[in-house]
Amino acid sequence: MIYPFVKLSDLCSIITRGKAPKYGDSTQFNIVKSAQVQPTGVLWDECPPVTDKFGVGCSPTYFLQNGDVLLNGTGTGTLGRPSIVRTVTPNRFIPDSHINLLRANDDLNPLYLFYWFFSPRGQRIIELNHTGSTNQIELSAKRLSYLKIPLPPLPVQKKIAAILDAADSLRQKDKALIAKYTELSQSLFLEMFGDPAINKRKFKLGTIGDLLAEVKYGTSSKADENGEYPYLRMNNITYEGYMDFSNLKYITLSEKDKPKYLVRRGDLLFNRTNSKELVGKTGLYNSDNEMAIAGYLIRTRVNENANPYYIWGYLNSKHGKLTLAGMCKSIVGMANINAKEFQTIKILHPPIELQNQFAERIEAIEKQKKQAELSLQKSDDLFNSLMQKAFKGELVS
Numbered sequence: 001m002i003y004p005f006v007k008l009s010d011l012c013s014i015i016t017r018g019k020a021p022k023y024g025d026s027t028q029f030n031i032v033k034s035a036q037v038q039p040t041g042v043l044w045d046e047c048p049p050v051t052d053k054f055g056v057g058c059s060p061t062y063f064l065q066n067g068d069v070l071l072n073g074t075g076t077g078t079l080g081r082p083s084i085v086r087t088v089t090p091n092r093f094i095p096d097s098h099i100n101l102l103r104a105n106d107d108l109n110p111l112y113l114f115y116w117f118f119s120p121r122g123q124r125i126i127e128l129n130h131t132g133s134t135n136q137i138e139l140s141a142k143r144l145s146y147l148k149i150p151l152p153p154l155p156v157q158k159k160i161a162a163i164l165d166a167a168d169s170l171r172q173k174d175k176a177l178i179a180k181y182t183e184l185s186q187s188l189f190l191e192m193f194g195d196p197a198i199n200k201r202k203f204k205l206g207t208i209g210d211l212l213a214e215v216k217y218g219t220s221s222k223a224d225e226n227g228e229y230p231y232l233r234m235n236n237i238t239y240e241g242y243m244d245f246s247n248l249k250y251i252t253l254s255e256k257d258k259p260k261y262l263v264r265r266g267d268l269l270f271n272r273t274n275s276k277e278l279v280g281k282t283g284l285y286n287s288d289n290e291m292a293i294a295g296y297l298i299r300t301r302v303n304e305n306a307n308p309y310y311i312w313g314y315l316n317s318k319h320g321k322l323t324l325a326g327m328c329k330s331i332v333g334m335a336n337i338n339a340k341e342f343q344t345i346k347i348l349h350p351p352i353e354l355q356n357q358f359a360e361r362i363e364a365i366e367k368q369k370k371q372a373e374l375s376l377q378k379s380d381d382l383f384n385s386l387m388q389k390a391f392k393g394e395l396v397s
Contacts, residue, residue: 001393005148011113014103015145017073018095019062022054029055032064032095034072037083039118040172042070047093055094062101064093067110069102071117071126074138080126082117084110100141109154111161116149119387150391159396167383174376181369182240185362189313192358196319196348203350209343211306217272217339218293219261223249229262230291234271237283237297241316243269251292261292263299266308270298270315272337279335280324282315284308286366298339305352309359314347 008015021031030047042064064070068085072078075098095101104110116122125147130139152160194200209215223231227250236244253261263269263285271281273296285291293299302308314320323345328335389395 001152001397003150003152003391003393006151007146007148008102009145011105011108011149011151012102012145013105014061014101015141016061016101017097017141018099018101019054019058020097021048021094022051024049024051024054026050026052026055028052028092029058030093032070032093032099034075034078034081034096034098037070037072037081037095037099039082042083042085042088042093044088044093050094058094060091062094063091064088064095064101065090065103067104069104069110069113069117070095071100071102071139071144072098073100073140073144074098074136076137079130079137079139080117080123082114084114100139100144102144107154108151109157109161111165112157113149115161115164115387116391119391121391122149150393152393152396156396160390163395164383164386164390167379167386170379171376171383174372174379177372178369178376181365181372182242185313185365186317188358188361188365189317192354192361193310193313193348193350196314196317199348201350203348205346206349207343208311208345208347210349211302211311211347212300212343213303214299214301215339215343216260216299218295218297218299219251219253219257220295221251221253224252225250227251229253230289231294232263232269232291232297233294234274234278234281234296237269237271237281239278239281241282241284241312243283243285243287253292261299262290263293264290266301268300268302268308268311269293270300270337270342272296272298272339272342273334275333276325276328276330276335279328280315280321280337282312284312298342300342305349307352307355307359309362310350310355311347313358313362315345 026049029050029052031050032042032047036043036046064085066085066088070083072081102113104113126139129143129147130137132138229251231249231251233249235247238244265286265288267285269283269285271279273279274281302311324337327341328337386395
């Protein structure tokens with residue numbers, strides 16, 4: 001079924017930018033900034049307070065209501081990010097001047113409007129209609145009001161919104177479960193080894209170097225489109241310490257370079273150069289596929305006194321992150337921890353038996369997490385398929 005396209009100005013009682021705030025210490029009024037506008041909902045707890053005078057002086061129009069749709073109006077990477085207000089404290093929250101506020105009239109279901117903006121088609125329309133240069137792009141409220149959206153009858157809008165909302169709920173549950181498994185891995189380290197800063201269990205203190213059999217830099221050779229091996233770079237390690245193979249380059253290695261640069265299961269990969277916030281990311285390679293490492297990574301292999309999971313757990317713990325942040329050297333916007341410095345990092349040396357127990361429990365958690373990730377892939381695919389059909393008139397008759 002083909003739906004007619006209708007201008008947003010004919011479907012919304014309000015389309016306006018928010019207000020430029022005056023920050024203060026009010027306990028009654030808060031401003032919603034672009035960072036708090038997220039597809040999963042507005043991050044109310046992160047909205048800063050304004051002055052009481054600013055809040056009292058705002059027109060009632062600007063105070064967010066249930067059903068309001070928010071659309072970030074400025075900024076590369078944030079422009080067009082939508083959110084919907086599902087439940088809000090009345091007369092408290094005000095969007096700032098970088099956010100477009102849309103309040104639907106009786107002909108438009110607000111949840112349908114939110115999912116339209118969230119859809120690839122909606123995002124493409126926004127991309128084609130913004131103004132400004134690369135770093136100063138924006139979509140004004142006036143320009144937004146002229147945009148047209150496909151408009152089925154209101155009962156059909158509600159059905160589409162309900163179907164997409166149910167599918168999205170499945171995705172969010174899978175994401176929440178994955179986050180719980182990640183938290184469990186992090187808390188397990190403290191449970192088994194205690195806080196390294198206190199060392200209540202009186203483990204021997206040494207260095208990471210004491211626990212390593214080998215430390216090698218990656219190659220500085222350029223990637224090759226027709227390369228033989230996947231080429232791991234610093235973006236292939238997440239901040240939390242997990243390997244991310246979603247964006248791989250490739251490289252070809254000579255026979256003599258393969259032992260130096262290929263990784264194997266159980267290798268620790270340390271990101272030696274990055275921004276100050278990200279330097280020191282540490283991943284544990286747990287694949288049997290052969291991959292090579294780039295020069296910003298250090299490949300390490302443990303000796304008989306360590307299980308790689310233990311060092312991985314420490315470097316991704318809060319104490320480990322603080323240690324790394326305190327020792328990195330900044331060089332023209334980048335920070336660095338070289339192989340020699342890496343090996344001097346102080347670390348507790350618990351018994352290898354305890355380290356092995358930790359590894360077993362982490363592997364069990366990661367096995368469950370992998371199942372949740374597979375479930376997320378399926379729920380993502382379902383949601384994206386439904387969204388493609390929804391705005392083509394193929395989802396609800």
